[in-house]
Amino acid sequence: MKGYELLGRHLSKGGIILCIILSFLAILASEFVSLGITVHSELGEMYSLSMTDSFRLVPELLKESELIGAVAKDLAFGYALSIWASYSSVKNIWRQTAQG
Numbered sequence: 001m002k003g004y005e006l007l008g009r010h011l012s013k014g015g016i017i018l019c020i021i022l023s024f025l026a027i028l029a030s031e032f033v034s035l036g037i038t039v040h041s042e043l044g045e046m047y048s049l050s051m052t053d054s055f056r057l058v059p060e061l062l063k064e065s066e067l068i069g070a071v072a073k074d075l076a077f078g079y080a081l082s083i084w085a086s087y088s089s090v091k092n093i094w095r096q097t098a099q100g
Contacts, residue, residue, distance in 0.1 A: 013097055016090065023086075027078045031071060032058060 032055075039061065040054035049057070062068055 011093065011097060013094065016094060016097065020090065023082060024079065027082060028075065031075055031078070035061070035071070 035058045036051070036055040039057050040049060040051050043049055043057075044051075044054060062071065
């Protein structure tokens, strides 16, 4: 949110919500990138996969119930830590925005 405030000069409630949504999307994107890198490191040499091929395999691999469960657990943990770490900061900024 600090970057939004510095570049936008004014942080509104809509801006706060946008920052929260972008943060949640960043966590999701980082999980996808992590899966692609893991696929490449585990299967890249064996199947001669490029990094692009590894990322293309991720949606197919997510159809496996075992993997989707692990990914859901990782995402839940990441979201929980993100909320825990930023809740008081977001609450204070929200109050300041409402007052000003």
